[in-house]
Amino acid sequence: MxxxxxxxxxxxxxxxxxxxxxxxxxxxxxxxxxxxxxxxxxxxxxxxxxxxxxxxxxxxxxxxxxxxxxxxxxxxxxxxxxxxxxxxxxxxxxxxxxxxxxxxxxxxxxxxxxxxxxxxxxxxxxxxxxxxxxxxxxxxxxxxxxxxxxxxxxxxxxLLKEQQRELELKQARFEQTERSAKVGGFEMDLSTGAIVWSDQIYRTVGLPIGKRMTSEEVIGCYAPEERDSVRRRIRDILNGAGTGIDKEYRIITPEGEERWIRVVSDIEHLQGEPRRLFGIVQDVSEKVRYEQRLLRAANADPLTGLANRAAYNAHMERLTATEASSIGLLLIDVDRLKQINDTLGHATGDLLLKGVASRLDERLGKRGKVFRLGGDEFCVILEAPANARGMRSLARHLIEYIGRPLEVGGSTINPMITLGGAISEGEMDAATLSQNADFALYHAKETRRGSYVQYQPSLRSTIAHRIQIVREVELALTEHRIVPHYQPLVRCADGQVWAFEALVRMQRPDNSILSAAQFHEAFTDSSVSHHITTRMLEHVATDIRNWMNRGLDFGRVGLNVSASDFMRGDLETKIVAAFASRGIPLDKLVLEVTETVFLQGLEDTVATTLQRLRKKGLAVALDDFGTGYASLTHLRSLPVDIIKIDKSFIDTMLDDESSLAIVELVLNLAQKLKMKVTAEGVETHRQAMCLLEMGCTTLQGYLFSKPIDREHVVKYLTALKPHLIGNSERTQEELRPWPSQTYA
CATH class of the missing domain: 3.30.450.40 (GAF domain)
Structure with a gap:
């Protein structure tokens, strides 16, 4: 209509x-x-x-x-x-x-x-x-x-704000009413047991006004759990041993309505003997219900309706205080929430959290209690005695069930969760159990997102090792022991060096050299990763200037950058400043970016930054291609000049048809998109010849040279010059390792 x-x-x-x-x-x-x-x-x-x-x-x-x-x-x-x-x-x-x-x-x-x-x-x-x-x-x-x-x-x-204002107004009215409320009076003759009530008490308990009451009928007005204590109190008073009270009770009206009353009473004595019990009854139901709502609000997450962190802390303390055996704790992290908030809006992110909460609550049922600890983190406390096998099975089930398509805000999202779990042992307190589960979740997020990790004591040493590595790298940065080594990229057309890739190395105090793989844990720290890139940029710019001054033809230099470099927002400024201050054109630099950068909600930021730098002459390479989640999508939407096929495909392509098919597909696709292709990890002549036949643009790997320091780059290029005379007409069969590979 x-x-x-x-x-x-x-x-x-x-x-x-x-x-x-x-x-x-x-x-x-x-x-x-x-x-x-x-x-x-x-x-x-x-x-x-x-x-x-x-x-x-x-x-x-x-x-x-x-x-x-x-x-x-x-x-x-x-x-x-x-x-x-x-x-x-x-x-x-x-x-x-x-x-x-x-x-x-x-x-x-x-x-x-x-x-x-x-x-x-x-x-x-x-x-x-x-x-x-x-x-x-x-x-x-x-x-x-x-x-x-x-x-x-x-x-x-x-509407919620209006309801909140209404609730506050009702509370104000209630407080005003409470101050001026009329309350019912009562008395009981202790010698005869006769009971007299005012009309207000009859209204409060829901009985006809004037009904004759006995002590048992009075007791019957109370809720079942209250009756024994009330009966004992009346018996003690009749026996002369009772005292006055000021206490709240739960009552049930004949219609089944639940109410709360406040009873204030005293005993009148005549000549030292108790003669009369008297007092007042006040209906405090609204106050009690309001307090219950406040308690629920204090212990409930307003977005999902689940119990919140305060309720979790209290629940854990109660369980550990009662020495419950084998408490199982699952910590759950909702992955990519920031990316969804940034791309689809916080309203959609909130709907996602509500959907995940609903599915968790639905799936757990009576097996455990679900809490939202805040942000993108939930947890489950298992009520029954837990064991590692059962928790792994439950975690896998939750990952599968939560990961089903979810319609939120007009979009279809496949939620992904990462879990860490721990089981209490002996007299373990709540803090230790929670910390163990947190270690497991932390390790899962760092190494196996979208999966489950069960706490093992070795995790503490693993994380401690990571912390130690981070500290070592921080010290190396302070002492200027983070340096680049360079690996050449050889042009397939004529065998000449097309570029070098700058690979980060850490020099130990004893002058031994560690590759990036030996301190890779440090790169998970965004601050350390950012400082490594800054140091590498300065080294690379200095080395390029030095090689230019010597008249060496090194082509370009590739520099790897991470998500943390784009998050800071100053990457473009730093690159331009480092090269401009040394008089180096930006066409001497290739930025190498992996797809993991785009899995953290940064695709637009990365694309915009790279596009501006490309306009200034810089080239962009998509590194480790084929190992990410959406390579073809990125090729369509990102400003990329070069595709670097991951070493894992080159290693297996001669023996594995699927790897060979992927390499062929990438080369054909790159040709149509007018992009260059570099094959990483080329170690044998057979690999090189196969890639040449398929039309690969450039090769990189130990067949030509291991990564070498800046001085060996000079020797490498100097030693290369005689071998390049007449090389422009060499056949593919003449391709050989460069003699300077001995410098590695």
């Missing part, structure tokens, strides 16, 4: 979104739309009676515009998508302020609708005429559904 304009406007105003401040989630959607459709402008537009107001805008300076002649006004009026390929020739919109004042020629917009209600439009615009396919329109609809999710989330948050 269609709505009238007044009804639509009322629903728009009730959404409480007009004239609200900008939010990162809405802003992210318009930026994403511009990127997806290669448009300069995108808007989230809400249309009220006289204007269209922009909740989010990209590339358009106005915060609002008149509704008259507006594109989005037309979308609201028709409730249908609108595509205008050339607004200048469209009589409906040629008077639009977008067209007259801001030279908009193209518009594509879809309704922001919920049921029969259309709030406005989600659109992209351009200052030139263009086409917009059905597929483009479908994608615009998908983005609009995400916007509607954000609108619903905004409305829900507004």
């Amino acid at each position: 269609s709505l009238t304009e007044d009804e639509r406007l009322n629903l728009l105003y009730e959404a409480s979104i007009l004239d609200t401040p900008p939010t990162t989630e809405f802003d992210a959607i318009v930026r994403l739309a511009c990127s997806m459709f290669d448009m300069p402008m995108a808007l989230v537009s809400f249309v009220d009676e006289h204007r269209q107001w922009f909740k989010a805008r990209q590339g358009f300076p106005l915060e609002e515009a008149p509704r008259e002649h507006s594109f989005c006004g037309y979308v609201v009026e028709t409730g249908s998508p609108l595509v205008v390929e050339d607004a200048r020739t469209d009589s409906r919109f040629c008077a639009n302020t977008f067209v007259k004042d801001w030279s908009v020629q193209f518009y594509a917009g879809v309704p922001l609708s919920e049921g029969a209600t259309c709030y406005g439009g989600f659109c992209v615009l351009d200052t030139k005429s263009r086409r917009f396919s059905d597929r483009d329109l479908e994608q615009l609809h998908s983005l609009a559904s995400v916007v509607m999710g954000l609108i619903r989330e905004h409305r829900q948050q507004s």
Whole structure:
């Protein structure tokens, strides 16, 4: 059923979104739309009676515009998508302020609708005429559904704030009522057992006013768990041994309603003998329920409804205090949450967390209790005695079940979790058990994301070893013992050196050299990794300047960079400064980036940085190609000049048909994409000849040279010069290891 304009406007105003401040989630959607459709402008537009107001805008300076002649006004009026390929020739919109004042020629917009209600439009615009396919329109609809999710989330948050205000008002009223409340009075003749109640007590306990009460009938008003203590108290009073009380009790009315009362009583004595029990009864049900809600709120996660960290701490303390045997603890980390928050918005990230929480709770059932500890971390405490085999089985089951496709905010996500588990032993306290599980989770995240690691005592030494390695590398950085070694890349066309790859090495105090693989744990520390790159950049720039001064033809130098280098946001500035200060053109540098960089929500940042550097002459290589998760996708979307085929494929391609097929596929693909290809890890003539026959561009490996220090690079290139005379016409069969490989 269609709505009238007044009804639509009322629903728009009730959404409480007009004239609200900008939010990162809405802003992210318009930026994403511009990127997806290669448009300069995108808007989230809400249309009220006289204007269209922009909740989010990209590339358009106005915060609002008149509704008259507006594109989005037309979308609201028709409730249908609108595509205008050339607004200048469209009589409906040629008077639009977008067209007259801001030279908009193209518009594509879809309704922001919920049921029969259309709030406005989600659109992209351009200052030139263009086409917009059905597929483009479908994608615009998908983005609009995400916007509607954000609108619903905004409305829900507004409602929650209103409910909070109402709750605070009710509490204020309750406190006022409590101060002035009338309470019922009672008395009991201890000599006869006769009981007298005021009308208010009858109302409180739900009995007819004036009903004759005996002590057993009074006891029957209390909840079952309270009755024995009340019976003993009355018996003690009748026997002369009782005292007055001030205590709260739970009662059950005849209709089954649960209430709480506060009983304040005293005993009247005559001539030293107890004669009368008297006091007041106050209905404190609302206060008790409010306290219970506060307790639940203090121990519940507001997003997922699961028990929170405070409840987890209390539960663990209770279990360990009772010496429960074999407590099993699983710590669970939701992977890629930051990437989802950054790309799809925090609202979608929250929906993902709620979905994971629901699946955990559903799957655990009575086997354990689920907690959300905060952020992307959950945990499970197993109620039954735990064993390692059962916990591994449960962890694998949870990984499989949680990993099923989940519809969130108009997107389909395959959640991935990483787990670490531990079992209590002997009189182990809660802190130790939690720390053991944390060690296991930490190790799983560092080495086997998406899997489960069971705590073993050796993990402590493993992590301690990592910490020791990090400290050694930090000291080496301080003492300038982090240095590059260089491995040549040989051009297949003529056998000449095309470039060198700078590989990080650590020089020990005894002058022995460690390869990166021998201190790889240090690279998991983002700060250390960043400082290593900074030091390597300075060394490489200095060495290049020195080789240029000597007139050596070294081609380019490849430098590996990590995700932490892009996270800092200063990579481009550092590279430009290091090379400019030494008068080195950037076409002497190749940045080598692995796909793991793009698995941490940094794809847009990396692509933008690399694109700017490429425009300044730098080349980009995709390192370890074939070992990542989405190589073909990255080739399509990233600014890459060179593909480096991972050594694992080169090692096996002569004996394994699948490896050979992958190498052939990469070479054919690179040729069509006009990219160079470097085969890494070439160690035999057979490998080299096979790659030459398949059209590989450059080779790198021990067949030509191991990594060598800066001085041996000079000797290598100097020794190479005589061998290069006439080499331009050598046949493939003449390819041989360079004599300078002895310098390795």
